[in-house]
Amino acid sequence: MPNNAAQRIPHIFLALLLALAWAAPPVQAATVVVANPGEPPTLDANMTFNGFSFLVTNQILETLVYKDEAGFQPRLATAWEAVDERTWRLKLREGVTFHDGTPFDAHAVKFTIERILDPANRAQGRFVVSMIEEVRVIDAHTVELVTSSPFAPLLAHLTHPMTAIVSPAAVERLGEDFGRHPVGTGPFVFESWQAGDQVILRRNEHYWGGAPAIETVIIRTIPEPATQVVELRSGAVDFIFNVSPDHMNDLSSRPGIAVRKELGWGSTLLGFNVTQGPLADVRVRRAIAHALNTDAMATQLRQGLAVPATTGLVPETVWGAAEVGRYPYDPAEARRLLAEAGYPNGFRTSLLAFESPELRQIAEAIQFLLGEVGIQVEVQILEYGAYSALVTEPDREGMFLTTWGTVTLDSDYTLYALLHSSQIPDNNFSFYRNEEVDRLLDEARRNADEAFRLEAYRRVAEIVQEELPIMALYYPLFSYAKNARVEGEVINYSWINLNLADAVVK
């Protein structure tokens, strides 16, 4: 039997709570609050390459097409066809207006793409559309995109959030200020942006897909994960993203909170400079692959927020991913291969990573596991600028960790950048040169035939698995937690693709 005082304490708290309830603003049912893990540098999607920006711009601006599990889906473009190997014809959605009342048409598409292409604008993601040579306006709702050379993944590139179509009238009126007052066609209309604090959006009553049920979306910048969790639990925030394994476990057991984790477009990769030192020997690289227990990394270190890599450098969600299997965890085989390569007692090497809690954890695991087979690893964790300066040095001997998102969901995006010899050293940090891989990647870019392209990427994946210039350790799952009162949100492949157009608040 509990004594009276102990029983009374909760009542005192309850009374206090009630007394203070007047001070808490009532939560509006049709307002959804989203935590953005960082401050957007700008809300001009065309000029940035920043995920914090895209989370916001994806609510306001729309791309021509998007991609989900079933393939390409219409958004502002309703139909598309390849006219010849360098020309795509797109039919545009009719009856769509921008938030400023001006009509969406072929001119707006031409304006947006040329705006990104204009070198004077210094668009950070210009390379996403740099293969487009000309945008032809055929009629008010038809455009043709002409590429400088045949470019099969073009449609995939048009799913990228940075290619979202902007209102030409608004850009001309606002100039550089457009990034503070974006005007698009999306389900939500920009209302205000309090720098460092929050962006407020109202629903687009004239949205072509029907006005959303949610009236107001507030996207708050909350950098600290622990704060995000407190805000979610206190009911002040409805969505938080990239939830750490610890927080996931904690939140999953709390009533009123739903957690999700899904395979997205990301890969966590371990690469080797294949031109220097012992790592130039493919047997050594294979030995390393055998020495790494990638299963344990995914299931134990990442606590289930990752799946072991089985389809080469990109996860199976990415078009063109090919099953290649894995090097089984086998330290004995690793030692045998090292001895065969002339390093029976191992060797010393380095591992470079950029600052991130995840990569730090993985780097330490690799250091330990390779130590078990005699390879002494010096781990260097640097901020990104220092990392990229070092990793692009041709004569740096050692390994590197990196993360990659195949944001266009087409294998070309990742494989070309990481493996093609023309990408040394900008993206090909392995300094890997293989004529057959170069040829396959070039052909897969030029040839629009899907079967041909799939075969080319399958072959590239095989060669890469064989020669190991770089290997996927695992594919991270993207995770988010939400207040269960919100339902119907769609999040494809990454948190930045949050779509609340059809979401409802119970």
Add this chain to the structure above:
Amino acid sequence: MARYVLQRLLSAVVVLWGVTVLVFSMVHATPGDPVRVLLGDSARGATAEDLARLRSELGLDQPLLVQYKNFLAGLLQGDLGKSWRTNRPVAAEIAERLPYTLQLTVAALLVAVLIGLPAGVLAATRPYSSVDYALTGLALVGVSMPVFWLGLLLMMVFALTLGWFPASGSGTWRHLVLPALTVGAASTAFIARMTRAAMLEVLTEDYVRTARAKGLSEWAVVGKHALRNAAAPILTAIGLQFGGLMGGAVLTETVFAWPGLGRLVVNAILTRDLYMLQGSILFTAFLFIVVNLLVDIGYSLLNPKVRFA
């Protein structure tokens, strides 16, 4: 007096110039390619020519001395440059954040003075009593508690469990309470300790004994005679705290998602936003120097001896 102020002003300018040199060399001596950091994810896919073009557009291919000269020339015209990241003038970004940092700093200082000063006086009037030990102990905890941890603790108790205040963000006075308590904690403790020490010294003076002998009430003795004479060192402590608070707010602003200058600096560091970094550090240093100048002048008003030292 005018001469003294002029002297202090001149030395402030010299200090500020020193800061520009320090800031500039720190920013440029850090290893790494700023252009790549600037591009971030989009550096993946960018060609060497893209990088070189951007580097030259930003003037980063010029000799450091030339870059410093340009930086200083801009500075003299009040131009802090444009943020690479947001493509907006650094001065505009700072202006947007400054009110929040000032709000937080002033509120924290208010917390520190309103709690620290009475606590220090109380402890001094009952030296080596249990009240004194409790207060000094609490002050010790306050000084040593990491801001980050204290912030989360307050958040858990007052936002999550009790629901009295919002956990983070800005907009109303209620948003200000937890961050102000967090930032103010260390200063409260510091001011309490300084007050206690200054008061203890003064309370043994002859004029205090005389005042007591006259039969004045304890309140009048402590409040009028003692505290006024102990004011100078206490004021200095408060002034110093003001500068320190602005620095201490960096972490607190991150924890509480408070849109102040501190987070602007952190962001600039993380993204290697050179001009933003230079500008915001320089501006913070400027504020610090101005506050110290004001404290010095205030001190000299309180204590004329200082002017001729």
